[in-house]
Amino acid sequence: MTTLNYIPFDSHVHFRRGAMLRTVVPYTARQCWGAVVMPNTATPHILTPDDADAYRNEILFASHPVVGENFVPLVTGYLTPKTDPIDIAHGYKKGKWHGMKVYPPGATTHSNEGVAARDLLTHPALPVMADIGMPLLLHPEVNALHGDIVDPYDRERLFVDTLEELLYRYPTLRLSVEHVTDEATARFMMSYGKTGQVVCTITAQHLLFDRRDLHEDGWQPHLFCYPILKRKKSRDAVIALATGGFGFVSAGTDSAPHPTHAKERAAGCAGGVFSAHIMVELYAQAFANAGALDKLEAFLCVNGPRFYGLKPCPGTVNIVESARAIDAMIAIEGGDKLRPFGFHEDPSKAFKLRYRPIFH
Helix, strand or coil: CEEEEECCEEEEECCCCHHHHHHHHHHHHHHCCEEEECCCCCCCCCCCHHHHHHHHHHHHHHHHHHHCCCCEEEECEECCCCCCHHHHHHHHHCCCCCCEEECCCCCCCCCCCCCCHHHHCCCCHHHHHHHHCCCEEECCCCCEECCEECCCCCHHHHHHHHHHHHHHHCCCCCEEECCCCCHHHHHHHHHHCECCCEEEEECCHHHHCCCCHHHCCCCCHHHCCCCCCCCHHHHHHHHHHHCCCCCCEEECCCECCCCHHHHCCCCCCCCCCCCHHHHHHHHHHHHHHCCCHHHHHHHHHHHHHHHCCCCCCEEEEEEEEEEECCCCCEECCCCCEECCCCCCCCHHHCCCEEEEEEEC
């Protein structure tokens, strides 16, 4: 048995809006005392401090029946070419949002209003954010280059130059490199990672799987996400980064729910893995595979909130060995279904969990 002395914290999660949000928020709230919530919600995006307030209230309404007032959503804003730096600073100082997220246009779900890597370096918000200490959260990919769409397996590697240029131009800017997947980005973090200033998040799926798994027994839509799974050598580099005991690396599930009909359609499979329901189990399994369960507590509970100026939340979580599998779909209000990661109609093909968290 492994014991955590703090409650987990998810540094990167998607809740969507409406019925989907009401369905998925409780899964995170039952395991985490807080989470950093992404702003690409589509209806609408979180573009202003008032949007952030409304979104926070929607999340709290969904979490209260489960944990009362004990869940803390840290809402982020969506950086667009038109985002007003004055609004950014006002919202941050008032505690309405806790960072700005930048998406390369077209790189992931609801990202078309984002800022391309070539334009990010001169965005007027960046010097303001550097001055007030507001974090910039990066989807670290180059989606298009010289008018051509970039190979999805190369997009993150090509963004490393932008990361280095950001640090050169804005040496005090606080950066969170989200969902690291590539060995080049892992090397960048090993060189430049600095607790409190340059940090990164890592998902469970990028620790447990590589791109070979996408094709095992045919295409696996429920492992398809952005950034896409990479080669084994990249996965190995990311595992070493996650389990190395560094204070600048934390858990960010990037749990991204889509109704089953959007994941299992004939064309245009939605990108995203819904993993919030077994967040602790998946990370425990990945760290156990690496012989690093002793490093799990800091990664899962301490490093993430510290970057946002928060103390870890004391509590006891016993992680016990308990073989099991997910055995049911999740119903969404209105008739849609959500396939939780790990579930399969054929029990022999379900993902085999080895651990179960017991919260005290």
